[in-house]
Amino acid sequence: MWTAAGSLLTWLWLLLCQGFFWRTDVRLPPRREPDAWPSVCVVVPARDEAAVLPDALPSLLGQDYPGRAEVLLVDDGSTDGTGELARELARRHGGLPLTVDSPGEPPTGWTGKLWAVRHGIGLARARDPEYLLLTDADIAHAPDSLRELVAAARTGGFDVVSQMARLRVESTWERLVVPAFVYFFAQLYPFRRIGRKGTRTAAAAGGCVLLRAEAADRARIPDAIRHAVIDDVALARAVKGSGGRVWLGLADRVDSVRPYPRLGDLWRMVSRSAYAQLRHNLLLLAGTVAGLALVYLVPPVAVVTGLATGNAAAAVAGASAWLVMTGTYVPMLRYYRQPLWLAPLLPFTAFLYLLMTVDSAVQHYRGRGAAWKGRTYARPDAVPDES
Template sequence: MDVLLWITAVSGLGWLYLTLCHGWFWRTDVRLADPAPPPPGGVSVAVIVPARDEAEVLGDSLPTLLAQDFPGRAEVFLVDDGSTDGTGELAARLDTGQGAAGRVPLTVTTPGEPPAGWTGKVWALRHGVEAVGEVDWILFTDADIAHAPDSLARLVGEAERDRLDLLSVMARLRTHTRWEKLIVPAFVYFFGKLFPFRRVNRPTSRVAAAAGGCVLVRRTALERAGGVAVIRDAVIDDVSLGTAIKRAGGRIRLVLADGPERHVDSVRPYPALADLWNMVARSAFAQLRHSWLLLAGTVLGLALVYLAAPVALVVGIVGADPALALLGLAVWALMSATYVPMVRYYARPAVEAVLLPLAATLYLGMTVHSAVRHARGRGAAWKGRTYPAPAD
């Protein structure tokens, strides 16, 4: 009992630090400017959409890009990365008649198989960058992301006004199914804890990140950082790109998406636990830099931070130890309080914040499974491709 009491006390001190001193990571008020600054006239933007077997979602996302209300010059480049489900053909059909209606023009292109040392998505991005020619801005957006009609104008307007080199929006993910409702808010919460948005956005901070579903980057800043070639082997390409731009002296900003009326939303469904599990497990070990030592530390850290308090509460009640039970309850309450803003951001009842330890336990399992997959030679497997750890 005494050992568990001390462990829970340490967990409580950890939560006090995280709540007050970790970049206010739990807040959800870091958003795009409202009202949105208008983009300057004459600015040009190329939208690059890497797509591999995305026919299931493309019908809900691509039309929103072709319908952008943008005052400057814009064009969409869909890079069909070896799809076998008719992604490129579907994109061409969706584009039929759009140009005549004054919509954003679309070009469908294909890069061929990536050479050794390149991940497929980054190779597709490189191909798209080479295809766009001279533009002021490049928007990298995933094939499952649907945009509000003013999305491009808002992004460019804010980036130009504040002289940013990269502006990224963490898209609002789906929370329709039971598992999505449990895991998705925690996914964004954990991402924010790893990369507190306020620290990412502070020029003097070394913390850097981006959210790959929606990344607007100044073309000259991308070239100054070495182009997408500098992240050629990155599995977590969004964080790597944000880091590369910031290290090259660029100003970056990461924000959460706004509400449904001004959306940057993912339309990709994750109907089963296995779908969400694979989404996380494919890159979790890469986030730990393929280090078994970091994996061990992460497992111990997750257990201490998220599981000590619930265990203390249960053991304290069963063992008739009120001090242990009250401490466990207090730490669990503080933990849940930091999670409430994210739960409410996803329009879920605040009471669901008490499920954070359960979500953390699932993420712990996903992280361990990611390492096991790597040990078995499967690495970061995604849509028929497997990426081993980068060579040192």
Template sequence: MTDTHWLTWTALASLAAWLWLLLGQGRFWRTDVRLPRHAPPERWPAVAVVVPARDEADVLPLSLPSLLAQDYPGEVRVFLIDDGSSDGTAEVARELSERHGGPELTVASPGEPEEGWTGKLWAVRHGVALARERMDAEYLLLTDADIAHVPGSLRALVGAARGGGYDLVSQMARLRVATGWERLIVPAFVYFFSQLYPFRWVNRPGARTAAAAGGCVLLRTGAAVRSRIPESIRHAVIDDVSLARAVKRDGGRIWLGLATGVDSVRPYPRLAELWRMVARSAYAQLLHSPLLLAGTVLGLLLVYVAPPLAVLAGLLGGPLPALAAGGAAWALMTLSFLPMLRYYGLAPWDALLLPFTAVLYLLMTLDSARQHYRGRGAAWKGRTYA
């Protein structure tokens, strides 16, 4: 086969892949899967808010007051679990509670995690246990320390869970896009996630696809007990997806969508911070499988890199069929990314950079595998997991 034929067939394969993604992957590009609205319940159930926190003194002033200011008609208590912080996270939390008032805040520390537990899930375990000791909460709101909620967030979450009969309701928080690197990396992160876990498939009771966004998860306490959360997923690095799988596997109904009024306040000003965020769990997502890694690399090259290369080759005198197929594939790729850019308030022409961003994600995934085989596993805030 000549080089020109090879290029043409590669471009056609990429175009076929994009047609399949757009027609058969749960309309992943849509950004209109938002929290469903229902009539308010006659009685608002009690909610325990569990916030695992490790070295979060810088972001707590931007996030914790939003939990203390929730406009919720029922009983609410907040349990902030200090996971071995060295920056005064617990003291900052207590000061914020005294200053802002609001629901009762309990600050506690469970000590170092036992073997086989990740630090976050060890903290969640302690927070859930405290909540069950001190109140009869029908729901648990598991939210990260860097997540800020608008005043009606908890009311909307509980209303959706009660009205829709869901055991788990999760919103993917809107991440920060203030710097150039954030604008390049963050929308693609959510886009790739929804491509891997189409929200409509997640929300379909009979579908096998299950996922959640760990920054904002409202979990019915009965479902947590039935699925032994968090004990059953204590080793999970990608704990949100594991949590959703456990609940759905045991017959629970789950819902996942994009957030309105739930925002991450954690800054990622440089590429290095974003790189670590992705690389710490990318290879775990591939089950630490060299075969899945190879398939992912080839898939990213075919789907995201081949189209612009085919266009470039065609413009430089290559075969016209390759130019046409590559241009069509790149156009479909660009159009599919526009709704996510609109969701983040970014310019539409940024979609043309998606192939470059995909290469960065490919390199992050390879680096994640490299760190794994060096014995560093998933490293986060001074801890490394196998």
């Protein structure tokens, strides 16, 4: 009964005191078109992305942007013809100018993506843009996406404007896991707090990050975060820590085209970085597992055991916590246009995430942690620092 009551109190606190994380109305802030449109370089790191590039790259090349803009695709050692396919798509679709280049293998201390981003930013500096749009090779943008991002940044005085791309939700496992992924992210980093002056909360979504070039120089992006596996959050922290302003919200017409049809695909997506999020700390892992159990697993267990043993107080407390949990998940399901009967299943999905987090730690200590597309990254304190 007392454990269930603790879970209920935790949910009431999350409902009212965690930045209203469960609301999904944080979209691009008010904006007006500037008198003069600044120049933009779009940097796209890509490694073995031939399968998704035809659905994403043409959307960037076809941006309806009034100012000067071009796309820089950095082919990060692909073996599937990503670079040549990008050139062919540019020839076929036209639109913004496209440059394809390769940085070579990343040196020790760099993740592959950030090494590619560094190379892309280096290419961009020769064009002297005012803004950089960092976007992934699996992200499709509406034709006015760049225009809207720049207008929002100029109007609000933001150094970073980032949108959480709407992830693909078609298979059964995607329906169970993907909306919860964004829900948990918003719970950790409430979007309302990120954009508010005077707060320390900082995060971005790596699929769509408009970054002021001057702010990137001031925050030493990406050199200052070169070993970060969760590079989007690290980027936002670096910019905010150097005095910049950051905004993050949900996207309306920025979509990920990458499929995750099987549970194993989603499992790898989460487990590759979960333990890095916990700073490779066993105490934080233990606390996270205990917290997930208290918040998400105790309510249904309390209902079942309370009814089975005749402990009405435990059943009522558990049911109340479960009801609040379910209610806070409904807006995210609506955002993803999913049936609301999935909301009471959130404890099951949270249990999957608990197992993924534990597996992330196990893979780390087996030497296979933070592995992605053929590369495995050491934890930051194992990497020699560079001045």
